[in-house]
Amino acid sequence: MEQQTIRTFQSTFLTWYDQNRRVLPWRENPQPYYVWLSEIMLQQTQVQTVLPYFERFIQTFPDLASLAAAPDDVLMKCWEGLGYYARARNLKRAAQQIMTDYNGQFPQTATALLDIIGIGPYTAGAVASIAFNEVVPAVDGNAYRVFSRIFNDQTDISQSKASQHFRTLIQPLIPKDRPGDFNQAVMDLGASVCTTKEPLCLFCPLQAFCQSYAQGTMLDLPVKKKKIKKQKVQLVAVAVRNEAGAYLLQQRPKTGLLAGLSTFPLIDQADLPEDLDLTQGVLRYFKQHYNLALQQIQLAPVKPVTHIFTHLHWTLTLVTADLSESSDLAYFSGAFKQPAEFAKLALPTLQKKLWTRLSQA
Ligand code: SF4
The missing domain is CATH 1.10.1670.10 (Helix-hairpin-Helix base-excision DNA repair enzymes (C-terminal))
Incomplete structure (x- = not known):
């Protein structure tokens, strides 16, 4: 404009x-304590519901100091029926924080108010503008x-x-x-x-x-x-090592997720044979798809790695295996690479996560 x-x-x-404003107690006396209290009470709650609670609350706890020293049972009694009780507990904690760290005075800007327990950007903007005239x-x-x-x-x-x-x-x-x-x-x-x-x-x-x-x-x-609810997919990431300590990296297809990038071979667990356990299933998968005979396969003793795409939530279980350096990789789209080379390759974040996790084993 x-x-x-x-x-x-x-x-x-x-x-x-000016002609239509709702007349509300915290508006008639917009001191920071009242504005803050009203904004917290109004979260998820209608104005008409809040009004009697607000009146009772400020009679019981007229200022920050009394709220900071509030006995829990009295505080909860004042809040009873308003719901979302964490708000009441946070109010008291915030009052104690302001009394202790701010000498009993509210911070006066939206940015500073964000440091107070339970105050998010909306409440900070409301308190700073209404109580302190900040233009936010x-x-x-x-x-x-x-x-x-x-x-x-x-x-x-x-x-x-x-x-x-x-x-x-x-x-x-x-x-x-x-x-x-x-x-x-x-x-x-x-x-x-x-x-x-x-x-x-x-x-x-x-x-x-x-x-x-x-x-x-x-x-x-x-x-x-x-x-969009992310679809959950369980995968296996196979860290295949040769005698020289190099790992097999597989180039992903030219289209789709992580297109053209290299990672440890990844297998959707849904594609593994149902009649075998995970490691035996991976053995058979490698034999059938790549004509590669993995040795010493085992689950890596580390937590699974998670990776999130726009529509997918991947959970990857890491397994380790050995493979002879002289194996024929004719049916496999990739090569052995030494870990020292990883930094020079344009590897996706997922591969970095897998490598970091494997390094913890
Ligand atoms: S009520 Fe809302 S949508 Fe309608 S004219 Fe006013 S601002 Fe626009």
């Missing part, structure tokens, strides 16, 4: 907020929804880089004199107008700025792709 448009956007949005966004589900729609932005919010992307997108829109109100306006708009399933675009103060409204794509946003 251009500067003039940003100014109009800010004043329109804040005017709407507070990016949660509401912010994703509102701003992906305003900008008709197709970024997939299930990706970890989405958070930084939206932070960068939102930052220039935050008014320097009212960052906390801006972030709270986003929370209120997302909760009451720009809702997930039925956004009330006709009543939205930001309609004139909203690109998804103009294009009719509101209900397609934000983009949240389902995480």
Whole structure:
């Protein structure tokens, strides 16, 4: 957006907020302790549910010092029914941390707040902007929804880089004199107008700025792709050594995973004969596929290696075996290489992991 448009956007949005804001106890007195407490309580929990708990909590523990010294049974009684009890325990631990390490004063920037137990990027942004007027966004589900729609932005919010992307997108829109109100306006708009399933675009103060409204794509946003469940595959990695201490590296096919790269021979355990145990199955596999007669085959005394691709989760069991240097490798796509040569070869990370693990045996 251009500067003039940003100014109009800010004043329109804040005017709407001033006229429609939800009146909440932590907003009437936005001291850091109240803002922090409310944000932790609001995680996974509706505002209406939180309100009586908040009132009771601040009566019982009016400040950080009393929370830091809270008897566990009283603390849990105050939290009873709110769920996710780790939040209560973390609140007390964080209060003790602030009392001990910060002289009882909250850190005042989002970056510094991240060091406090239980505070993540959203809560840090909310506390820093509302309690300390730092010009930072507070990016949660509401912010994703509102701003992906305003900008008709197709970024997939299930990706970890989405958070930084939206932070960068939102930052220039935050008014320097009212960052906390801006972030709270986003929370209120997302909760009451720009809702997930039925956004009330006709009543939205930001309609004139909203690109998804103009294009009719509101209900397609934000983009949240389902995480693809990784298929689990069990493999055997065969470390085959000759008399000279060199290992057999196999060049993988020109297409597919790790295309053209060299690793220890890898066998999908599903391709091994079912009537034999793992090592005997590998022996037969080498004989049948490569016409190679392995000797001294055994399981390597190390933990399996895991390796993750976009759609696959590999678990590789390492076995070791010997093979004569003079063996005919006519049916095998690869060669013996000395470990000293590994560094010069362009080996994939998987092979480096296998070698490191084998070296621990
Ligand atoms: S116009 Fe509709 S989609 Fe756009 S911000 Fe407003 S409520 Fe959300």
